[in-house]
Amino acid sequence: MSAYEAIILTVITASTPLLLAAIGELVVERSGVLNLGIEGMMVMGAVSGFAIAQVTGSAWLGVLMAMFAGIAMSLLFAFMTQTLVANQVATGLSITLLGLGLSGLIGSSFVGMPGLKLGYLNIPGLSDLPVVGKLVFGQDPLVYISIALTIGVAYVLKRTRIGLIIRAVGQNHDSAHALGYPVIKVRYACIAFGGMTSGLAGAYLSLVYTPQWIENMTAGRGWIALALVVFSTWLPGRLAAGAYLFGGVWILGLYAQGMGLGIPSQLLSSLPYVATILALIVISTNRRLSVINTPASLGQGFVPDR
Amino acid sequence: MSISNPSKSATSVLLEVHALTKKFGDFAANKGVNLVLEAGKIHALLGENGAGKSTLVKMIYGALQPTSGRIVWQGKELHIDNPAAARELGIGMVFQHFSLFEALTVAENISLALPAQLRNKDLNHRIASLSKDYGLPLNPDALVADLSVGERQRIEIVRCLLQEPRLLIMDEPTAVLTPQEAEALFATLNRLTNEGCAVLYISHRLEEVKQLCHDATILRHGEVVAQLDPQQETAATLAQHMVGTSVHQISRQSADNIGDVLLELQNLNQYSDTPFGVDLLGINLQVRSGEIVSIAGIAGNGQGELFAAISGETVNADRDAVTIQTMPCGQLGINARRQLQSAFVPEERNGHAAVGEFSLTENILLSHHAVRDGEVAVQNGWSGINRAELARINQHVSDTYDVRSASVDAEAGSLSGGNLQKFVVGRELDRKPKVLVINQPTWGVDAGAAALIRQVLIDLSRQGSAILVISQDLDEIFELSDRIAVISRGQLSAAYGASDMTREEIGLLMSGAHEKANLIQDQTGGI
Incomplete structure (x- = not known):
C-alpha cells in the first residue's frame, strides 16, 4: 500500500464517525428537533458495542448492541422532549452528560483490554485491483453503510412522501398537525433514527478506529457532527463533503506533525475546525437557500391543542 | 356580481x-x-x-x-x-x-x-x-x-x-x-x-x-x-x-387645520434580508400636522417592513429617507426617533408592542425609557427606575382609554386582545406625540374597543398631530383617513384625498396599478 493510499484510508476512517452521527442528526433536525445529546449517544454506543463484542466475541453483535444503546438513549430524550415537552437544549445536554458518566461506569472493567476489530471488506478480485481496489472495495463495512445512509437520507428527504412529511413537521408543526399528521410520532421516529446512527458512530470508534475502550473516547466528535449539520444547511450532500473535509484536514495535520514541520501542534490540531467552519460558511452564504432549508420549528416543543 | x-x-x-x-x-x-x-x-x-x-x-x-x-x-x-x-x-x-x-x-x-x-x-x-x-x-x-x-x-x-x-x-x-x-x-x-x-x-x-x-x-x-x-x-x-348593543358612532370633523409636514418619506428603499420579506422600493409620502393618512394594502405587501423602516427598527442607509419634524433620521435608531416626539404602535400587540410576561408598568417603561415628555423622567441614569411615575402613567392610561384588567398592574399577556390594544395605543398617546405611526390599529379587537381607538386617533390628529395608519381594513381606512395611499409589493402609490377614492380604485392600486416595472426588476435578483 502506497503512502497516498494510506492517507486516504485514514481520512475515510477519521471522517466516517462524523458522517454517521451527523446524518442522523440531520434527519432529527429536519423534523424540527434539536438533539444536543449526540455525544452522549455516541459514547454509549462505543462502550456497549465494545463490551458486547468482548463478551460474545462477535464484533457484529457489538455493532448491533451499539445501535440499540444509541436508540435507547435517544428514546429517553424523545420521551422527555416530546411526551413531557421538556426543554430540548437542556435535555440534550443532560443526555450528553449522562452518556459520558454512564459509559465510564460501564466501561471501567474494559479499560486497557485489547479490542475486537471489525474486519475490512475483502472481495476477491475487486479488492486486489491496483490503486482503486483497496480504496473502493476494501473498506470496512461501516464506511459503506455510512455512504448508503447518506444517499438514502438524501433520497428519502427529497423524493419520498415520508421525507415530505418529515420536512413538513419540521417546517410548521401546527400546520402539519392541522392536516392530521402525527407530529409527535414522526419526531419519535426521527429521534430514534438519529440515536441509531449515533450509536453506529460510537461503534465505529471502539470497534474500527481504535479497537479498544478509552473513557471519553468520542472526544467532542458529537459536537463537530452537530456543527456540520447546521453549516451544511441541512443538506446531506454538503454534510458528507463537510465531514470528509474535516477528516481530511485533521489527518493532514497529523502527518504534518509527524514530519516535524515546526508548526505548534495546538495550531495544527485546531486546523480541521477552522477549515470546516470556513468552508461551510462560504457554502452557506446563499442566504435564501439556508433560510428555506432551515426547519422553522427547530427546537420548539409541540403541544397539540385539544 | x-x-x-x-x-x-x-x-x-x-x-x-x-x-x-x-x-x-x-x-x-x-x-x-x-x-x-x-x-x-x-x-x-x-x-x-x-x-x-x-x-x-x-x-x-x-x-x-x-x-x-x-x-x-x-x-x-x-x-x-x-x-x-x-x-x-x-x-x-x-x-x-x-x-x-x-x-x-x-x-x-x-x-x-x-x-x-x-x-x-x-x-x-x-x-x-x-x-x-x-x-x-x-x-x-x-x-x-x-x-x-x-x-x-x-x-x-x-x-x-x-x-x-x-x-x-x-x-x-x-x-x-x-x-x-x-x-x-x-x-x-x-x-x-x-x-x-x-x-x-x-x-x-x-x-x-x-x-x-x-x-x-x-x-x-x-x-x-x-x-x-x-x-x-x-x-x-x-x-x-x-x-349585543348598538355600536358607538365615530364623530369626525373635517380636517381644517392642516399644518406643516411632520413626517416625510423620501425615496425610501429598504431591501429585505430574508427571502420571506418584502423589499421597499422608492417610497415617497408626506404626512402633515392635523391629518390622518392611511396606507391600505393586502397583508404581506411590505406593511411590516415599512413600519419598521419608519419607526427605526430597521435603520436605513440614507439619512434623508425618513424625516421626522424636519430632522433627517433615516440612520437613527428607534429611541432617537421617539425623542423627536414621535410614537410607534406595531401590529402584533403581544410580543412586539408589549411583552406578555411583563406587567403593564414595565411595558410602559419599555417604550418610554428613552423619552422625557413630562416633567418627571421614568428612568434616572442607568439603574434608577421611577416606579411611582410609571404607576401614575399606567393609572392615567387605564382611566383614559378604558383598559380593563384583573388588577391595575396586571401582566400584559393576561389582558384580552381589545384591552391590550387599548393599552398599547394609550401608552403612546399618553405622550401626546406629534407624529404617530400605527400598524393595524384595531386588528382583531371587539367593536367597542375599535370604536374607542379610532375616535382617539381622530381626536389626536385634530389637535395637530400627524398620524400615519397602516391597515388592511378598508372600512377602518374610510372611517379614519383624510388621505389614502396603497402599498403593493413594496411600492407605495401617491396619497389621494379619501373622499375622492372608491373601493374599486383602491382595489386596482392593491393589485399593483401604480407599480413601476423598472423598480421591480431590481427586486428579482438571484436565487
Whole structure:
C-alpha cells in the first residue's frame, strides 16, 4: 500500500464517525428537533458495542448492541422532549452528560483490554485491483453503510412522501398537525433514527478506529457532527463533503506533525475546525437557500391543542 | 356580481349540529350551538373575534373534539376524530391563517393535504388544470414563500377542490384579498353551490355576507344569538346582533387645520434580508400636522417592513429617507426617533408592542425609557427606575382609554386582545406625540374597543398631530383617513384625498396599478 493510499484510508476512517452521527442528526433536525445529546449517544454506543463484542466475541453483535444503546438513549430524550415537552437544549445536554458518566461506569472493567476489530471488506478480485481496489472495495463495512445512509437520507428527504412529511413537521408543526399528521410520532421516529446512527458512530470508534475502550473516547466528535449539520444547511450532500473535509484536514495535520514541520501542534490540531467552519460558511452564504432549508420549528416543543 | 339564485328548490340537509359545547377548562368557547347546513347554500357564520366561530368550525373539521353535543352528517350521527376523517367525508376547509409550509412547493403543500388515492404522478397536471378551470391560476412548482397572500389562498382553495368537497368551510377568506380578487372568489363560490356544494362562510364583513349568503347564524360569547336571512337585514342590524348593543358612532370633523409636514418619506428603499420579506422600493409620502393618512394594502405587501423602516427598527442607509419634524433620521435608531416626539404602535400587540410576561408598568417603561415628555423622567441614569411615575402613567392610561384588567398592574399577556390594544395605543398617546405611526390599529379587537381607538386617533390628529395608519381594513381606512395611499409589493402609490377614492380604485392600486416595472426588476435578483 502506497503512502497516498494510506492517507486516504485514514481520512475515510477519521471522517466516517462524523458522517454517521451527523446524518442522523440531520434527519432529527429536519423534523424540527434539536438533539444536543449526540455525544452522549455516541459514547454509549462505543462502550456497549465494545463490551458486547468482548463478551460474545462477535464484533457484529457489538455493532448491533451499539445501535440499540444509541436508540435507547435517544428514546429517553424523545420521551422527555416530546411526551413531557421538556426543554430540548437542556435535555440534550443532560443526555450528553449522562452518556459520558454512564459509559465510564460501564466501561471501567474494559479499560486497557485489547479490542475486537471489525474486519475490512475483502472481495476477491475487486479488492486486489491496483490503486482503486483497496480504496473502493476494501473498506470496512461501516464506511459503506455510512455512504448508503447518506444517499438514502438524501433520497428519502427529497423524493419520498415520508421525507415530505418529515420536512413538513419540521417546517410548521401546527400546520402539519392541522392536516392530521402525527407530529409527535414522526419526531419519535426521527429521534430514534438519529440515536441509531449515533450509536453506529460510537461503534465505529471502539470497534474500527481504535479497537479498544478509552473513557471519553468520542472526544467532542458529537459536537463537530452537530456543527456540520447546521453549516451544511441541512443538506446531506454538503454534510458528507463537510465531514470528509474535516477528516481530511485533521489527518493532514497529523502527518504534518509527524514530519516535524515546526508548526505548534495546538495550531495544527485546531486546523480541521477552522477549515470546516470556513468552508461551510462560504457554502452557506446563499442566504435564501439556508433560510428555506432551515426547519422553522427547530427546537420548539409541540403541544397539540385539544 | 349577481347573487346566485336563492330559491334552489331541491335543497337537502347536509350537516346538522345539535347542542354542541366545547369547554377549555372552565371557559365555554361554545355553548349549546345548533346549526343546519344545506347543500347548495352559502351559510354565513357571524360573530366578533372571540365569539367562538373558529372553535365551532374546528369541531366540524375534526381539529377539535366537542365536550358534548352531536354532529350529524347526511343523517348519520358520527364523531369526526381528525381533519383527515373530515376530508374523507367531503368536508374541506380554507383557513384564515393558512396552514401552508413556506419552504415547500405548491404541489408539495397540496400533496400533504390529500388522501392517498389522490396523490399520483399527474397531481401537478391536475392542479394546473383545475386551478385554471376555476380561474385561480397556480404554478405547482412555485415555492410558497414566493407567492402573494392571495395566491396562497388559492392553494388552499384548489387543495379543497381537488377532493370534490360536499361542504367547504371558508374562514375570513376575503380578509387577505383585493375587492376584485374577492369578486372572483364569490364567483367561484357561487359556481360551487350551483354544483351542489354547501359553503360555511365565516366573516365579519357584513356587506359581503348580505351580498353572498343565503342564511346566517350569529354567535356571541359562544352562543347562537340569531339565525336569520341576511338578505332581509341591514348591516346595522347584523352588527347589533353581533355586538349585543348598538355600536358607538365615530364623530369626525373635517380636517381644517392642516399644518406643516411632520413626517416625510423620501425615496425610501429598504431591501429585505430574508427571502420571506418584502423589499421597499422608492417610497415617497408626506404626512402633515392635523391629518390622518392611511396606507391600505393586502397583508404581506411590505406593511411590516415599512413600519419598521419608519419607526427605526430597521435603520436605513440614507439619512434623508425618513424625516421626522424636519430632522433627517433615516440612520437613527428607534429611541432617537421617539425623542423627536414621535410614537410607534406595531401590529402584533403581544410580543412586539408589549411583552406578555411583563406587567403593564414595565411595558410602559419599555417604550418610554428613552423619552422625557413630562416633567418627571421614568428612568434616572442607568439603574434608577421611577416606579411611582410609571404607576401614575399606567393609572392615567387605564382611566383614559378604558383598559380593563384583573388588577391595575396586571401582566400584559393576561389582558384580552381589545384591552391590550387599548393599552398599547394609550401608552403612546399618553405622550401626546406629534407624529404617530400605527400598524393595524384595531386588528382583531371587539367593536367597542375599535370604536374607542379610532375616535382617539381622530381626536389626536385634530389637535395637530400627524398620524400615519397602516391597515388592511378598508372600512377602518374610510372611517379614519383624510388621505389614502396603497402599498403593493413594496411600492407605495401617491396619497389621494379619501373622499375622492372608491373601493374599486383602491382595489386596482392593491393589485399593483401604480407599480413601476423598472423598480421591480431590481427586486428579482438571484436565487
